Amino acid sequence: xxxxxxxxxxxxxxxxxxxxxxxxxxxxxxxxxxxxxxxxxxxxxxxxxxxxxxxxxxxxxxxxxxxxxxxxxxxxxxxxxxxxxxxxxxxxxxxxxxxxxxxxxxxxxxxxxxxxxxxxxxxxxxxxxxxxxxxxxxxxxxxxxxxxxxxxxxxxxxxxxxxxxxxxxxxxxxxxxxxxxxxxxx
Amino acid sequence: xxxxxxxxxxxxxxxxxxxxxxxxxxxxxxxxxxxxxxxxxxxxxxxxxxxxxxxxxxxxxxxxxxxxxxxxxxxxxxxxxxxxxxxxxxxxxxxxxxxxxxxxxxxxxxxxxxxxxxxxxxxxxxxxxxxxxxxxxxxxxxxxxxxxxxxxxxxxxxxxxxxxxxxxxxxxxxxxxxxxxxxxxxxxxxxxxxxxxxxxxxxxxxxxxxxxxxxxxxxxxxxxxxxxxxxxxxxxxxxxxxxxxxxxxxxxxxxxxxxxxxxxxxxxxxxxxxxxxxxxxxxxxxxx
Amino acid sequence: xxxxxxxxxxxxxxxxxxxxxxxxxxxxxxxxxxxxxxxxxxxxxxxxxxxxxxxxxxxxxxxxxxxxxxxxxxxxxxxxxxxxxxxxxxxxxxxxxxxxxxxxxxxxxxxxxxxxxxxxxxxxxxxxxxxxxxxxxxxxxxxxxxxxxxxxxxxxxxxxxxxxxxxxxxxxxxxxxxxxxxxxxxxxxxxxxxxxxxxxxxxxxxxxxxxxxxxxxxxxxxxxxxxxxxxxxxxxxxxxxxxxxxxxxx
Numbered sequence: 001x002x003x004x005x006x007x008x009x010x011x012x013x014x015x016x017x018x019x020x021x022x023x024x025x026x027x028x029x030x031x032x033x034x035x036x037x038x039x040x041x042x043x044x045x046x047x048x049x050x051x052x053x054x055x056x057x058x059x060x061x062x063x064x065x066x067x068x069x070x071x072x073x074x075x076x077x078x079x080x081x082x083x084x085x086x087x088x089x090x091x092x093x094x095x096x097x098x099x100x101x102x103x104x105x106x107x108x109x110x111x112x113x114x115x116x117x118x119x120x121x122x123x124x125x126x127x128x129x130x131x132x133x134x135x136x137x138x139x140x141x142x143x144x145x146x147x148x149x150x151x152x153x154x155x156x157x158x159x160x161x162x163x164x165x166x167x168x169x170x171x172x173x174x175x176x177x178x179x180x181x182x183x184x185x186x
Numbered sequence: 187x188x189x190x191x192x193x194x195x196x197x198x199x200x201x202x203x204x205x206x207x208x209x210x211x212x213x214x215x216x217x218x219x220x221x222x223x224x225x226x227x228x229x230x231x232x233x234x235x236x237x238x239x240x241x242x243x244x245x246x247x248x249x250x251x252x253x254x255x256x257x258x259x260x261x262x263x264x265x266x267x268x269x270x271x272x273x274x275x276x277x278x279x280x281x282x283x284x285x286x287x288x289x290x291x292x293x294x295x296x297x298x299x300x301x302x303x304x305x306x307x308x309x310x311x312x313x314x315x316x317x318x319x320x321x322x323x324x325x326x327x328x329x330x331x332x333x334x335x336x337x338x339x340x341x342x343x344x345x346x347x348x349x350x351x352x353x354x355x356x357x358x359x360x361x362x363x364x365x366x367x368x369x370x371x372x373x374x375x376x377x378x379x380x381x382x383x384x385x386x387x388x389x390x391x392x393x394x395x396x397x398x399x400x401x402x403x404x405x406x407x408x409x410x411x412x413x414x415x416x417x418x419x420x421x422x423x424x425x426x427x428x429x430x431x432x433x434x435x436x437x438x439x440x441x442x443x444x445x446x447x448x449x450x451x452x453x454x455x456x457x458x459x460x461x462x463x464x465x466x467x468x469x470x471x472x473x474x
Numbered sequence: 475x476x477x478x479x480x481x482x483x484x485x486x487x488x489x490x491x492x493x494x495x496x497x498x499x500x501x502x503x504x505x506x507x508x509x510x511x512x513x514x515x516x517x518x519x520x521x522x523x524x525x526x527x528x529x530x531x532x533x534x535x536x537x538x539x540x541x542x543x544x545x546x547x548x549x550x551x552x553x554x555x556x557x558x559x560x561x562x563x564x565x566x567x568x569x570x571x572x573x574x575x576x577x578x579x580x581x582x583x584x585x586x587x588x589x590x591x592x593x594x595x596x597x598x599x600x601x602x603x604x605x606x607x608x609x610x611x612x613x614x615x616x617x618x619x620x621x622x623x624x625x626x627x628x629x630x631x632x633x634x635x636x637x638x639x640x641x642x643x644x645x646x647x648x649x650x651x652x653x654x655x656x657x658x659x660x661x662x663x664x665x666x667x668x669x670x671x672x673x674x675x676x677x678x679x680x681x682x683x684x685x686x687x688x689x690x691x692x693x694x695x696x697x698x699x700x701x702x703x704x705x706x707x708x709x710x711x712x713x714x715x716x717x718x719x720x721x722x723x724x
Contacts (some may be wrong), residue, residue, distance in 0.1 A: 063495055285512070
């Protein structure tokens with residue numbers, strides 16, 4: 001995990017001078033991390049690459065709005081990523097793929113165990129992802145950040161601008177709901 | 187899809203809006219609230235005239251404040267106190283705004299003529315606006331908001347100053363326009379949105395009171411709205427002891443429509459009636 | 475779960491595309507040029523006619539004053555310190571009036587809200603105007619310096635012109651900083667209102683240094699300072715153009 005302060009000089013150079021090489025360096029530092037975050041939620045390489053690209057384009061385009069005092073660059077970047085991913089799941093592109101996938105779905109074997117265990121296995125991960133998409137945007141952000149990135153609750157609280165206790169209770173309530181829904185499907 | 191996420195707006199120590207969460211998809215959304223409840227503030231934030239103190243507004247997953255001009259190209263806005271240049275004709279004014287909105291000159295010209303036709307100002311399109319009535323000026327405002335063919339239309343009290351015929355024309359215009367677009371309009375005139383809006387958003391005490399469709403909203407008041415006639419001499423005392431929605435004088439009798447929770451103390455001649463949006467509005471905002 | 479990462483080549487190509495589309499593809503000046511091309515001067519300066527008239531009147535008044543000064547009976551030549559400090563203080567007048575009155579006119583206009591939600595909003599128009607007014611002011615400064623020479627008030631044309639330009643760019647930088655870092659229209663108004671009193675104060679209190687700078691400092695140094703201020707001004711204009719700020723003029 002790279003330290004936060006190394007991002008700041010690059011960000012300043014991009015903001016003031018539109019420095020291409022600074023932009024390239026900044027993206028390179030975080031590319032794999034964001035790609036992994038996207039991949040764990042989409043489970044497809046090309047789609048993950050496309051979304052990662054869009055996310056970083058957004059990051060560069062809105063770098064003028066980034067406020068160093070409010071949050072670390074990574075937190076800010078992850079927020080942009082989560083919003084974009086949540087929006088993808090809402091889009092028509094996703095819905096048409098989902099329908100095509102459902103038509104060819106075979107009945108899946110019952111799964112026990114924690115949410116993280118389900119996420120390790122591709123097929124059950126899809127089920128979890130579907131469930132996540134049913135929540136409101138803020139809860140989705142919390143779920144995505146906790147399950148798919150290495151963010152801890154204090155950082156998530158910073159990203160969604162809510163108190164940590166609220167974030168925790170929302171997270172656990174949502175997880176409980178997902179678990180019961182998935183168990184109910186058996 | 188326009189998403190308002192955890193938005194709070196403070197002006198110094200005054201909180202105008204607290205923790206607003208809303209989603210706007212395609213269709214017509216009616217924003218109902220009494221004056222000063224934050225309607226205009228919310229609308230101004232949606233069109234980037236104001237920035238949220240906390241939270242963010244997203245358009246298709248991207249923050250509108252980062253999108254810059256690509257977001258402004260998608261919006262059309264009619265503010266509450268709509269301004270214009272008095273010495274301009276509607277055509278000149280719309281040409282000016284069309285240029286600022288980045289429309290190509292010839293395409294704008296065609297669109298301007300079409301819009302002025304639709305709002306019924308085709309015969310005065312080259313007359314100076316200082317001679318216009320309030321209703322005519324308002325119609326120019328509506329035309330201006332539609333000029334860029336926006337995906338998101340935000341109208342703050344668009345029917346103010348319009349007579350019933352003009353309001354009917356406006357409703358038709360909005361219905362036609364809203365297919366495959368997001369229209370957010372705020373008004374006090376409940377009848378304007380009753381027929382047009384797919385969803386109603388009500389603000390109370392600086393936050394969202396409810397966000398639902400018209401029939402569910404009216405359903406909330408089911409069994410709470412009644413009508414009865416009372417002799418004129420008892421009318422005033424009746425009005426003071428009941429939550430009156432409307433009052434109509436007839437020969438010797440005063441006809442009341444009122445709201446009440448439960449059957450206790452109901453006058454014997456009262457009949458329950460189907461609640462409408464006006465009833466809901468007056469009932470919910472009775473303390474304001 | 476095993477993550478299928480892109481190959482280094484795929485990643486590199488993607489990053490290239492990201493930087494290509496993520497950074498602004500055109501410089502601020504290319505954008506300003508494009509704006510001028512699609513809007514035209516009529517739209518950009520719309521509604522500013524009366525402001526320009528007032529500024530023109532002010533310039534005429536200054537010219538008149540200079541002529542008066544030249545034909546003052548008996549006194550003979552005007553003290554050069556006085557003339558230079560006059561030029562320094564008064565040179566940005568046209569620019570100041572055009573900008574400040576222009577801002578106030580926009581702010582008070584009822585069309586302001588609608589214009590702010592357009593693709594080319596009031597900020598873009600204001601930046602273009604400020605740039606245009608700076609150029610116009612430089613021309614006026616040249617003419618003023620020429621007039622002074624013509625009236626035999628002073629013979630050093632270039633020095634007079636440099637002093638005027640210095641005054642102009644110093645005020646421009648202060649004005650633009652007040653827009654960038656202040657909130658609303660009060661900061662630029664305060665800066666504009668304070669310009670003349672501040673100069674008068676310098677005249678009264680720091681006569682030595684003030685006049686020394688204007689009169690004695692060698693021309694190349696003057697040029698360097700003015701050029702630096704001009705660069706700072708242009709740079710800040712670009713910054714203002716690209717920056718998204720809430721309620722810039724309100």
